[in-house]
Amino acid sequence: MPYSILGKNAMLNALGALAIYVALHDNDPGESGINEISGGSPAYARKSITWNAAGSGTMDDSNVPVFDVPAGKTVKYVGFWSALTTGIFYGSAAVTNEVFAAQGTYTLTDADLDLNA
Numbered sequence: 001m002p003y004s005i006l007g008k009n010a011m012l013n014a015l016g017a018l019a020i021y022v023a024l025h026d027n028d029p030g031e032s033g034i035n036e037i038s039g040g041s042p043a044y045a046r047k048s049i050t051w052n053a054a055g056s057g058t059m060d061d062s063n064v065p066v067f068d069v070p071a072g073k074t075v076k077y078v079g080f081w082s083a084l085t086t087g088i089f090y091g092s093a094a095v096t097n098e099v100f101a102a103q104g105t106y107t108l109t110d111a112d113l114d115l116n117a
Contacts, residue, residue, distance in 0.1 A: 008057035008115040016051035019080035019090040033089030040070030061111040069100045
């Protein structure tokens with residue numbers, strides 16, 4: 001049975017209240033959230049993410065997290081987490097690959113959760 005738009009919005013709003021941190025991954029994190037980037041100086045760390053209210057079965061972020069990324073890493077995915085460290089992994093999204101030959105920053109300009117896809 002397909003979910004109604006109101007049902008999808010309720011699910012997304014509940015997920016947005018739980019998935020309050022975002023991480024960078026250098027390969028597909030799968031079901032467990034593996035392949036999270038680490039290291040660097042300044043050191044890589046997860047960032048908080050906030051969400052707009054869901055509408056039409058989708059939800060968009062309302063902030064722009066900026067990450068420190070160590071040299072030699074490639075950002076391929078973002079992952080959504082419940083905590084700054086460890087925590088519960090809720091899912092991921094592929095992003096355009098960005099290679100860091102030297103230490104740099106990665107700006108997550110847009111994150112969307114979509115139950116219509």
